[in-house]
Structures are given as C-alpha cells and as structure tokens.
Amino acid sequence: MIDDIQAAIPLGFLLAFMIGPVFFVLLETSATKGFRAGISFDFGVIIADIVFLLIAYFSSFQLLENLSNQPGLFVFGGMILLVYGIVIFVKKASKKENLKASKGTYAGLMIKGFLLNFINIGVLAFWLGLIVIVGPSLDNDPNRILVFFSTMIIVYFMTDVFKILLAKQLKGYLTKDRIVMIKKILGLVIIVCGIVLIIKGFLPKEKFDIKEGIERISE
Template identity: 85%
Template sequence: MIEDIQTAIPLGFLLSFMIGPVFFVLLETSATKGFRAGVSFDVGVIIADIVFLVIAYFSSFQLLENLSNQPGLFVFGGMILLVYGIVIFIKKASKKDNVKASTGTYLNLIIKGFLLNFINIGVLAFWLGLIVIVGPSLDNSPNRIIVFFSTVIIVYFATDLIKILLAKQLKKYLTQERIVLIKKGLGIVLIVCGIVLITKGFLPKEKFNIKEGIERISE
C-alpha cells in the first residue's frame, strides 16, 4: 500500500499542471473572485473526475475502444468549449467580476467546474486508459486501486489549493483593464481547446489511439 501511495503522489502532482481549459479557468476564478471561489470551482472539477473514475472502474477496455470510435463526442465537447470561449471573449467585464462571491455563487462555481470538466470526453478517456494501464500493476485489487486513485485525487486537489492561494495574491493587482485582458486571454485559450477537441473528433481512428497516448504519458 505504501508503495502504491508513493507512486500515486507524483502522478497527482503532475495532473494538477496538465494544461487545459480547467487549469486556466481555475486560475482566473481564484484571481478575480478569491480563495473560496477558486476552491468551489475546483470541488466541481474534482467531483467530475471522481464520476469519471467510477465510470472507468466499472467499465472495461471495450469502452475505451468504443470511445475512440465515437468522434461525435469529441466534436460535441469541443463545440461547447468553443462557444463558451467565444462568449467569454466578447462579453464585457463588469465590476462584479472582481467582488467577493456569495453563497449562491459558490454553488454555481461548483456546477461550473463540474460541467467544464465533464464535457471534455478526453478526461474520461484519460482515466479509462490510466486504469487499463495501472490496474494490472496493482493486481487489479479493488482496495489497491481505490488507495492509488484516492491518493492521486487528494494530491491533485492539494496542489490545486496551492495554485489557488498563489493566484489569489494577484487579486490586489487586478484593475478593470487587467480583468478584461485576463478574460479575453481565457476566452482565447478555451477557443483553442475547443478547436483541438473538435479536430480530434475528425482525426482518422489510426491517428487517434487513446491507449497509446496514455502509455506515452505514463512512460
């Protein structure tokens, strides 16, 4: 068990720094709305990851293969990210963007974090591939798998808390003009991520092998 935990710790740390839409939205939310808002958003992200892990655990390698044969899922998720990015880019920032979030806003941020992570079908593919690869090394033991992935999620979340704290320090430097620039930059990032996801959906099957991609990451 100790060895499983030691192996999971660096993986959880690295996952926290995987560049994607969630990474940038988390930093933007923390910087403009504060620590609690950032944590709320991240809780939603973590819940989506846990849901994906549960789905992955009770699925099989066949689901991983079927996923790669459903390009429409990637196109759908990419379109949502693309539209969301465009809305953020063209939306004018208001003074409310730099005020303390309310209790209702925290719930909205949890939902936002969940949905933003959940629409990215590539995240499900990642967890599926990781379980397929890591499972045999854990003897496919349910207890060892739970310990391993629980450690990954905990380290992932703990690292995110550090990122949120660091991003919060930028809040006092945020003027209205800088908030506008940050949101436009975030919009561009989401647009690019959406285009990449849509492109994946149109790639030939032999050009998009999820299992091989996961194996390269784990090496």
Template identity: 80%
Template structure:
C-alpha cells in the first residue's frame, strides 16, 4: 500500500498543473474572490474528476479482466496517452485574459467548477487511459486502485490549495510563452509514455517478465 501511495503522489502533483480552462478559472476566482471561493470551485472540479474516474473504472472493468495479461492492453492504453499527448502538444493556447470568473454563491461556484470540468470529454479519456495503464500494476485489485486514485486526488486537491493561496503571484508569472512551453512539455511526456507502452505491447511478454528471470537465476 505504501508503494502505491508513493507512486500516486507525483502523478497527483503533475495533474494539478495540467494547463486548461479550469486552471485559469481557478486562479481568477481565487485572486478576485478569495480563498473560500477558490476552494468551492475546486471541490466542484474534484467531484467531476471523481465522477469521470468512476465512469472510466466501471466501463473498463471488463476490459481489464479480459486483457489483464495481454499485450493489447498496453497498446490500447498507450494509444490513448499518445493521442492525448499529441493533442496537448499541437493545441494552441488560448489567452488567459479572456477567462473571467462570474459572481455567485459558494454553491454556485461549486456547480460551476463541476460543469467546467465535466464538459471536457478529454478528462474522461485521460482517466480511462490511466486506469488501463495502471490497473495491471495494481493487480486490478479494487482496494489498491482505490488507495492509488484516492491519493492522486488528495495530492491534486492539496496542490490546488497551494495554488489558490498563491493565485495572484502565479497569475503574474504565467506568461503566454510559458503556458505554451508547459503544455508542450506535458504533451511530450505523454507521447513518450504512450510510445513506450505501445512498443511494450508488441514485444514478447517474456522480455518484461522480470520476476521469472530472477527465479531462473536463483535455480542456476
């Protein structure tokens, strides 16, 4: 369980800095309306992620069961990450100055955060690809997957709280050029991960069966 938590922490931190509409609305809301307003919006965003995560998990559960030890699993998951990475790399950044936070109650901001995230179908595709890729390493164990993804979301939310506190300073340093570089950097990382998984799916399984190789050495 400790290993699963340690593996989830960097991912949760990385997800918090995925540049998109929600990112800028969160900064805008926090800077103009204060900490509580930013937290309310962010809770809505997290709730949408939880809904997407549940949809992705239950829709891929049978797939995970059928392809648990099959190379097609790596190819399928790798293709999703590859396409998502290419999308991030080639998509042009929109001017953040055009994003404005509207006035509303804390409940209204929560609903707004939920809808902003929920209408982005790319988020569902991302969670689906992540579950398919991570599932086998967690032995498709529901308890381990719950611990892993709960940790991802908790770290994601904790990092967002820091962003909310530093909203005004962060907005000042996020120039258009830096936004483009961050997006392209994230895109390249996802593209590389996708290609590695696709290659792994086409290579013989024995090359990656490290445990079996260790056991063979012990019998020499």
C-alpha cells in the first residue's frame, strides 16, 4: 500500500503541470480574482477528473475502442474549445474589471472549471490510458486502485493550491492593460488546444489508435 502511494505522488505532481487550457485558466482566475475563486475553479476541475476516472475505470478497453472509432468526439470538443478561446480573445475589457468574486461567482467558477475540463475528451483518454497501464501493476485490486488514484488526485489538488497561492501574489501587479493582455494570451492558448484536438479527430485511424499507443508505452 505504501509503495502504491509513493508511486502515485510523482504522477499527481506531474498532472498538475500538464499544459492545457485548464492550467492557464486556473492561473488567470487566481491572479485576477483571488485564492477562493481559484479554489472554486479547481474544485470543478477535480470533480470532472473524478467523473472521467470513474468512467475510465468502469469502461476500460471498450471505451478506448469507441474513442478510436469515433474521432469526431475530439473534433466536437476541439470546436468548443476553439470557440471559447476566440470569445475570450476578442472580448473587450469592461471599464472596470471585477477583481472580486461573490458567493454566486464561486459556484459559477466551479461549473466553469468542470465544463472546461469535461469538454476536453483528451482528458478522458488520459485517464483511460492510465487505468489500462497502472491497473495490471496493481493486480486490478479495487482497493489498491482506489488508494493509488485517490493519492494522485490529492497530490494534484495540493500542488494546484500552491499554484493558486503563487498566482495570487501577482494580483497587486495587475493593471487593466495587463489583465487584457493575459486574457488575450489565454484565449490564444485555448484556441491552440482546440485546434490540436480537432487535428487529432482528422488523423487517420491507424494514427489515432489509442489502444495501440498504450500497448507500446507498456512494452
């Protein structure tokens, strides 16, 4: 059990630094709206990861096969990210940027975190691959799997808390022009992530075989 926990810790840490739209939106939210807002957003992200993890655990290879046969799911998710990124990029800044979050905003940020993570079908593919690779090494024991992935999620969240605290320190340096620049950069990052997902959806099936890719990694 201790070995499983030790193996999960570095993976949880690396997961927190996977570059994607959620990574940048978390930093932007924390820097502009503060610690509680960042935590609220991150809770939504974590909930989406847990949902994906449960889907991956109970679906495993069958869902992997479906993803390989239906790359349109990547195109759909990519299009949503693309549109979202364009909206952020072209949206004009209001006269007074709201740097404070209300209780209602916290709930909205949690939903935003959940949806932004949930529409990225690549996240589901990641958890599926991890289940397939890690499961056998844990003897497919439900208790060991629970300990491993629980540890991974906890380390992931704790690392995010440090990221939020660091981003919050930038709040005093944020002028209106800098906030606009940050949001435009954020929009571009999300646009690129959306385009990458769309391209994945148009790749030939032999280049898109997730199951084969995972088998190569495990060899």
